[in-house]
Amino acid sequence: MSGLRGVIEFLTASGGMHGWAMATAAVVSAAAAVVGSLLVVRRMSLIGDAISHAVLPGIVVGVLLGGRPGGPLATLGAVAAALLTVWLAELLRGKARLSEDAAAGVVFTTLFAAGVALLSAAASRVDVDPGCVLYGMLELVPFDTVELAWLEVPRAFLGGLLVLAGVLAVLWLSWRQQLATAFDADAAAVVGLPAKAMTTGLLCATAVVTVASFEAVGAVIVVAMLVVPAATAELLVATLPRLILVAVGLAVASACSGYAVAWQAETNAAGMIAVMLGVGYAAAVLIAPDGMLARGTASLRLAWRVVCEDVLAEAWRAEEVGAALPASPRGGLAGMLAAWWLTRRGRLLPGGRLSEQGRGQAEMVVRSHRLWETWLGRHVRLPLDHLHPPAEWIEHYLGAEMRQRLEAEMAHTPAGSVAADPHGSTIPPER
Amino acid sequence: MSTPPLLELHDVTVAYHGRPVLWHVDLAVESPCLYGIIGPNGAGKSTLVKAALGIVPLADGWVKFFGEPLDRVRGRVGYVPQRESVDWDFPVRAIDVVLMGTYHRLGWMRRVGRAERELAAACLDRVGMADFATRQIGRLSGGQQQRVFLARALAQQAEIYFLDEPLAGVDAQSQQQIFRVLSELRDEGKLVLIVHHDLRTAASWFDRVALVDMRLVAAGPTEEVLSRENLARTYSGHLEVLDELGRAVEAGRRTP
Structure with a gap:
């Protein structure tokens, strides 16, 4: 019981600071895991990686226009940057004959670098810390709150929760269209399913999730949250609904344990969450039904x-x-x-x-x-x-x-009976 | 007015990155049959099918199904891509793939119900795969995967089917099963177009064939089309002209 009491004390100490930080990490990780599951099964992890980086200039422009880092303007900017990334990568592939991975690599590094440059140039006017871009400020999330009825709720938590709910709702409504497109986009398009819209929607969702995770975990570590839970779940289960469930479970577990460990070890929480995800993956490689141990x-x-x-x-x-x-x-x-x-x-x-x-x-x-x-x-x-x-x-x-x-x-062959083998030894009869 | 052809391709030209790879294909299929699309590797057989189905854009020409553009008759046209075109490690079971064939009828609001499940099970049974319904598709053999693909097309209940190399790299049992189902479809009054590379089997399998090699060489009843002269024209590789011209168009220069 003392263990449980310790946990409750930890979560509720200093106005529930740890509890809120953990909850924020959990909702953004869960949203990233859902979107990431579709990216991973469609073998689009790389484009997810690209988008999560390339949204930075979009966010900065959104903030320069008067938005907050996690607000609607920044989200809009991020979605625009994400679509620009995909369009530019397509363009490079088609016109400059670059391979798909090289095209994505060229575009997202360029856009990310442009974002960093823009951020540094506008440092005096923008309320975004370059350090936060890399690995987030999960520890500071509980201090930026909004009043919701009687409750002071961290802004980032609310944003994350809204995004998670939105992602789940859209996925629920478009499940069959998403599934058919993910498996076989050409055949889906031939029968009239909106394959292109599903793919574009997935890319936009990736951008939105990245923005929601931005304050909490940063644009770099969100890649781990997109890709690793789904990659782990893929080793463990055989159908997409289960894969998504397991990925979300792993994401939430890693978010909570990562935060707690980071607090104990006095290190960066987002980084530790990603490390936990990696540990989970390594464990799955070992214990999966078809894993190394088996x-x-x-x-x-x-x-x-x-x-x-x-x-x-x-x-x-x-x-x-x-x-x-x-x-x-x-x-x-x-x-x-x-x-x-x-x-x-x-x-x-x-x-x-x-x-x-x-x-x-x-x-x-x-x-x-x-x-x-x-x-x-x-x-x-x-x-x-x-x-x-x-x-x-x-x-x-x-x-x-x-x-x-x-x-x-x-x-039945011409050689006849098989009482003896070619060396002349007797062949024992079946028992 | 007489009924329009089931499928009509008019002056269909397809280009990849500006280089024409399929030139001026004119083709009409009037009635249900097993229709083979035959030609050597790289002849543009798959491209022809993808162009007809709007998967790759046309550089020129148009395609009509039942006398109408594809957008107005989607759902009545089914497509079985090459088996290699999808990732068979995708986390779905065989029955889930077959159910995808029913999705276009459901729209946004209706969920998969009992009728769809029963239809999917019946389609799997028809291709002899009932025992593998809950198997993850990656754990099926190549022939079994191809039969699952065919079952998905059956569940779609289309009137025109395109199949891209459904018999390539498939074990003998699956080949028999697939061919039997395709013949049944024809007997039910459906048009079944099959991309096929093997000339030896083409003569016995198809009612009509189109010989393709970067252009339509000949089309019509199998025994007429598979004449020695036509085959020589298709398989002897006298297409340096089209090849060279294609490169010139791509590069935007004049040929030497």
């Missing part, structure tokens, strides 16, 4: 099965000539470990003989091996001494049904 375990399991089957087969072949499994089977340390394990599991008897159960398993490995040698000998032109290595490999992958098929097929 694949690593699968290949370890396979390697162990191969070692065990090799030891069993060696014991069977030894018995075939009246001997027992040698004290140190092939396969070195792994082989010895496997022999110990197989003895414990009752497949091998003390003294290196096979138990009844072990014999059954071993026989199927040897059967697979010799059947495959025979099949290769008949269907692939290989010299006799080339047959063993491939069979040593394939014996671990042949199942009962396939063995029967191979046998049946070869019984």
Whole structure:
């Protein structure tokens, strides 16, 4: 309970300062995650990156015309800058024959630099701190409030909440059009769905989300918020609605934990939120259904099965000539470990003989091996001494049904029965 | 007045970056059939289809469906792009893709309902993919993906279908299944136009064909069009003239 009380105290201390900052980070991250999900599945992360940078001059112009950094004028300027970015990049691609990534790279860096230059030149007249452009001022967000009924609400939180609600509402209304366009824009356009409008809308939404996140996390770190939650969610789930849900969950969790950690470590909150997103991605790479951990375990399991089957087969072949499994089977340390394990599991008897159960398993490995040698000998032109290595490999992958098929097929070939393999060894029957 | 052709291309010319790649195609299809669009690689077959469907702009000419411009008959015309044109890692299931075929009828307000779901399931079943409805599309084989694409087109319930290389890189079972469904569509009175590169199979599969190589070489009943003379004109590569002229137009200079 003391943990929970600590959390509540942290959130409500000094007029709810931490609570508001965290909530602001959470709503802007969530809005960015929703828009970013569509960018990521459409393989448009780069254009999202470009837009989030290129909106800077638009914001500065909006502020110069009398707006606030997160206000309507700045938003309008940002949307205009975003559309200008896309249009310029298209132009460079079409007229100057630049590749798509180079075109985007040229345009957004130029526009961002122009924004920085404009900002510095107008520093005396513009209430935007260049540092804020890079990584935001989340810690200061709670101090710029508006009066809402009886509640003092930070302006940035309100803005973020409005944008989140707007993004969700538009997505809800245009869901089918967005989905069909995202998957196959040409086919969507042919049947009359507004594919172009959906793409333009997504680009505008990217600009709007960037402006909303601007005060809180800055134009650079918002890229992480657009791209990383969706990229992480893509590793974990298989349908778009779930992907968006998971991305939003990850974004909110990273926003809260990132802020708290940053406060403890006395460092920049926006940066720490992005670090948390990165940590989440790394974790997903490890634990995803098809992730490194799953694949690593699968290949370890396979390697162990191969070692065990090799030891069993060696014991069977030894018995075939009246001997027992040698004290140190092939396969070195792994082989010895496997022999110990197989003895414990009752497949091998003390003294290196096979138990009844072990014999059954071993026989199927040897059967697979010799059947495959025979099949290769008949269907692939290989010299006799080339047959063993491939069979040593394939014996671990042949199942009962396939063995029967191979046998049946070869019984019908002119060579006739398959009692013995090409080396003259007997092929054990299926059990 | 007689009924207008199902599809009519008049003097269709297409240019990429100012270079004409398809010259003056005049083509009319009067009645439902399996129509092959045949030609060598780079002949502009896909471009012809994309131009007809308004996906790439026309440099010249016009296209009519049922005697009307495409904008007035969208929904009655279906398109199955080349399989490589979309990202198959996209997070949707097979049934979701087929449902997309019904979207144009729903407009903005209506949601996907029971009727749409049942139709989509029936279309998946028709291409032999009912068992894979909830499979993520990236986990399907190439032939299965192509059949999902076809099911989406079926769900659209169009009257004219364009398919871009539906049989390329597809396993034999899928090929059979796809071809059977396309023949059924023809028998139901639909016009099915298929971009195809394989001459050997063209003769047996299509009722009519258009031979294309940067221009329309010939069009009509398959056995007449696939004459030795026409094939020689299509596949012998005597198009340096168009190629060279295209480059000159692109560069804005006169040919030597």
